[in-house]
Amino acid sequence: MLPLTSSRLLALWEHGAPRHPLDRALLLFAQAAPDIPAEQLADRPLGECNAALMRLRWSSFGSRVALWLDCPTCGERMEFELMPDQLPAMQQPPESVEVAGQRFRCPTSRDLARVAHMVDMELAADQLLLGCAGNSEVPGIPREQIEGALESADPWADLSLAFQCPACGRDGEAGFDVASYLWEEVDVSARQLLNEVHLLAQTYGWSEAEILALSPARRSAYLARVAP
Ligand SMILES: [Zn+2]
Structure with missing residues (x-):
């Protein structure tokens, strides 16, 4: 990384x-x-x-x-x-999980975007799961059961x-x-x-690119001289 x-x-x-x-x-x-x-x-x-x-x-x-x-x-x-x-x-995380015979995709950013405008969080959670089920309605499986399965499959989704x-x-x-x-x-x-670019450019006349190319240590050393 x-x-x-x-x-x-x-x-x-x-x-x-x-x-x-x-x-x-x-x-x-x-x-x-x-x-x-x-x-x-x-x-x-x-x-x-x-x-x-x-x-x-x-x-x-x-x-x-x-x-x-x-x-x-x-x-x-x-x-x-x-x-x-x-x-x-x-x-x-897996692409999807199976809950009571029904497959649910792990939620993605696109799924979140679809419900981002909704103010009722319960309704938004239902809509999110509908999207993940790829159906117009979620079969009679308790929502907690589906959410629990998705959370276990992708624990980093909602920390x-x-x-x-x-x-x-x-x-x-x-x-x-x-x-x-x-x-x-x-x-x-x-x-x-x-702020650092502003100070150093003003003092030395260097360009933004030149200042950003300095290592952090070197930039700090100059900054200490400009504004001790
Ligand atoms: Zn307290």
Whole structure:
């Protein structure tokens, strides 16, 4: 997995900033999995996308993932670090699973896009499964059973983390959206890079390309001289 270089990161940010979060996730997926043809990315299982994004994150920003969560009961802010061994093992999800004799595709970004406009989450979940069943109606199988089977087959599709609030004792699970998390880091890093380019270009008259081509260590050394 090649880490994002300064110039790739800035180009990614420029293309992704005005887009919908689902499109940003696909842009990140394209960076993370350059061997997959672009037209196939939206039809890959969500877990394959999320796992590739996590590998890109680790190679670009390191394996320490800092997270925070406000307790839904008392508002206490909980901060923790997510280590790689706390996440499910990475495996290629199957294209589909069988539940009570019916086949269901593992959900993809295209499936999510179909229901992204829906405000009723229950209805959206039903529609998602309908799309995955390829039918106009889901046969009489309990939704939990289908969701459980899909989750076991593709645990990276919808990551959640267990928490317990140290202040009030509330415990529960919180979703972890790899694409949003990584995009946030890309956004912060891109703005930082733009500041650095601005300062160095102003001081030395170098072009953006010249500044981005500097190694991070060399760029920091010059920046320390410009704004100690
Ligand atoms: Zn609490």
